[in-house]
Amino acid sequence: MLKIAWDKSYILPLPVNHRFPMSKYEVLPEQLLHEGTIEMSNLFSPGPIDERWILLTHDAEYWARLKALSLTSQEARRTGFPISRALIDREVYIVNGTLKSTLFALQYGIAMNIAGGTHHAFTNKGEGFCLLNDIAIAANFLLHEGLVNQILVVDLDVHQGNGTAQIFRHDPRVFTFSMHGKSNYPMVKEASDLDIPLEDNIEDAAYLSILNKELNRLLETVNPDFIFFQSGVDILKTDKLGRLWISRDGCKQRDRIVLNLAKQNNIPLVASMGGGYSEDFRDIIEAHANTFRLAQEIFF
Numbered sequence: 001m002l003k004i005a006w007d008k009s010y011i012l013p014l015p016v017n018h019r020f021p022m023s024k025y026e027v028l029p030e031q032l033l034h035e036g037t038i039e040m041s042n043l044f045s046p047g048p049i050d051e052r053w054i055l056l057t058h059d060a061e062y063w064a065r066l067k068a069l070s071l072t073s074q075e076a077r078r079t080g081f082p083i084s085r086a087l088i089d090r091e092v093y094i095v096n097g098t099l100k101s102t103l104f105a106l107q108y109g110i111a112m113n114i115a116g117g118t119h120h121a122f123t124n125k126g127e128g129f130c131l132l133n134d135i136a137i138a139a140n141f142l143l144h145e146g147l148v149n150q151i152l153v154v155d156l157d158v159h160q161g162n163g164t165a166q167i168f169r170h171d172p173r174v175f176t177f178s179m180h181g182k183s184n185y186p187m188v189k190e191a192s193d194l195d196i197p198l199e200d201n202i203e204d205a206a207y208l209s210i211l212n213k214e215l216n217r218l219l220e221t222v223n224p225d226f227i228f229f230q231s232g233v234d235i236l237k238t239d240k241l242g243r244l245w246i247s248r249d250g251c252k253q254r255d256r257i258v259l260n261l262a263k264q265n266n267i268p269l270v271a272s273m274g275g276g277y278s279e280d281f282r283d284i285i286e287a288h289a290n291t292f293r294l295a296q297e298i299f300f
Contacts, residue, residue, distance in 0.1 A: 001041070001042065001108060001300070002038065002042050002108070002110065002111070002112070002292075002295055002296055002299065002300055003042060003044055003101065003104035003108065003111045003112075004029075004038065004042050004043050004044070004101075004111070004112045004113070004114060004292070005043075005044060005045075005046045005094075005096075005097025005098065005100060005101050005111075005112070005113040005114060005115075005116075006025075006029050006043050006044075006045070006097070006113075006114040006115075007045045007046060007047075007093050007097070009086070009089055009090045009093045010025040010026075010090060010093065010094065010114060010115045011023070011025050011026045012086055012087060012090050013086075014081075014082075015082075019240075019277065020080065020081070020129055021276065021277060021281065021284060023281075024276065024281070024284050024285060024288065025114055025115055027281075027285055028114055028273075028285055028288050028289060029043065029114055031285055031289055032289060032292055035289075037289070037292055037293050037296055038292065038296070044100070045093075046093055046094075046096040046097035046099075046100050047093065047096060048089070048092050048093065048096060049092050049093075049095055049096035049099060049137075051063070053095075053099060053137055053140070053141050054092075054095065054132060054137060056137065056140040056141065056144055057123065057132075057133060057136045057137045057140050057167060058121075058123055058124070058132060058133070058137075059123050059124040061124070062123070062124045062125065066088060066126075066131060066132075067088065069083055069084070069085065069088070071083055075125065075126070078125070078126065078127040078128075079126040079127060079128075079129065079130070079131055080127075080128060080129045081129065081131075087131070088131070091118075091131045091132045092132070094113065094115045094116050094118070094132075094134055095116075095118075095132050095133075095134040095137050095138075097113040097114075097115065097116060097134070098113045098116045098134035098135060098137070098138040098228075098270060098272055099134075099137060099138040099141050101113055101138070101270045102138050102141065102142055102147070102226070102268075102270055105226075105268040105269055105270045106147065106268050108299070109262075109263065109266075109268055109269070109299050110259070110262070110263075110268070110269050110270070110271070110295050110299045111270050111271075112270065112271045112272075112273075112291070112292060112295060113134070113270070113271070113272045113273065114273060115272070115273055116134040116135070116272030116273060116274075117134070117135065117157060117230040117231070117232060117272035117273055117274030117275070118130035118131070118132060118133055118134050118135070118163075118272075119133065119135060119155055119157065119159075119161035119162070119163050119164045119230055119274070120159070120161075120162060120163045120186070121133035121136075121163045122162075122163045122166050122167065123166065123167055127163075127186075128159065128185065128186070129275075130163060133163050133164060133167060134272060135153060135161075135164055135228045135230065135272060136163070136164055136167045136168065138228070138270065139151050139153070139168075139174055139226075139228060142226060143173055143174075148225045148226040149173065149225055150173055150175070150222060150223060150224045150225055150226075151173060151174045151175070151224055151225075151226045151227070151228065152175050152177065152218060152219075152222050152224035152226070152227050152228075152267075153168075153174060153175065153176045153177060153178075153227075153228045153230070154177055154215070154227055154228065154229045154230065154258055155176070155177060155178040155179070155180070155192075155230040156179055156180075156211070156229070156230060156231060156232065156235065156254060156258070156274075157180065157230050157231075157232030157234060157235075157274040157275050158180055158181045158184055158232060158234040158235045158239065158241070158242045158243070158244055158275065159180055159181070159184055159185050159186065159232070159234070159241075159275065160178045160180040160184075160186060160189050160190070160192070160195065160197075161176060161178045161180075161192065161230060162186050162189060162190040163190075164176050164178075164192075165178065165190035165191060165192040165193075165195075166190045168193075169190070169191070175193045175194070175218070175222045175224065176192040176193045176194070177192060177193065177194045177196075177214070177218060178192040178194070178195050178196070179195075179196040179198065179210070179211060179214070180195070180196070180197065180198065181197070181198055181200065181242065181243050181244055182197035182198055182199055182200075183199075183200055183243060184241070184242070184243055185241070194214070194218070196210060196214060198210075198244060200243045200244070201243070201244070201245045202244055202245060202246075203245045203246070203247075203250075204246055204247055204249070204250030204253070207235075207244070207246055207250060207254070208250065208253055208254060208257065211254060211257055211258075212257055215257065215258065215261055216261070219261060219265060219267075224267060225267065225268075226267065226268050226269075226270075227258075227262050227267050227268070227269040227270075228269075228270055228272070229258050229259075229262075229269055229270070229271040229272070230271075230272055230274045231255060231258075231271050231272070231273060231274055231288075231291050232273070232274025232275040232276060233251055233273075233274070233275070233276035233278075233283075233284060233287035233288055234274070234275040234276050234277055235251060235254070236248065236251055236276070236278055236283060236287060238278040238279060238280060238283045239276065239277050239278050239283075240277045240278065240279060241275070241277045242277070248283065248286060248287055248290075251287050251290065252287070252290040252294065255290060255291045255294050256294055256298070259294050259295060259298045259299070260298060263298050263299055271291060271295070273288055273291070276288060
């Protein structure tokens, strides 16, 4: 059964002029339920996380200030969100959604989070709509519990997974792969284990060829026994922040490549949704929904 983390806390009221499309966390599950891709039994509410798992990844001082809502105005501005208790609670639920999804993935082959992919969160700071790094926290949980030995992070958001790269810079048990826009945020990149910086306006055929080649090579060289997939849809040509020229079908084929390789090689996978900022809200929802549709098609 496909298990998907979702909770009403994912939907946080923001100022009407805020550029983060918070409503996608409400509309996406409704769309998947309406079309019959999932049923209510597929969804689970993760609840709050045991903070010891946060402290395996994030500095205790940073976590204490986050809990106390005592970030400086500059630190808060870097995150892109107005800091509030509801925001911190939301982050905690999202992180636990990805962590609990790992256990379902070990059981069923795949699990997903309606939110997450907060790859700009570093050990000691947040930025780019990310305060806690859900992928890193869940990866460290798996390693700490001895459930896996080698993890591959496949980050295909248009923005480099700089926080994840920083967190695992010196940990050979986690291989970070980021394929992202060369000229896009963040302007100063961290060093992933493998970075593929893409030129502006790259189209489907070239993009998918690079991805297929690199992923097949990584499965052989890294030999992972678990994959985290950051499946941001801000690679779309329609995206306001993206600068790549990937069609909606190209984005779907991207997801098919990743999910097929995981299934064919019996590697459990957790997908987090990542970014998406197209002008037409339907482009965001359809592209994200395709990831869930493919998960059902390929794994179940």
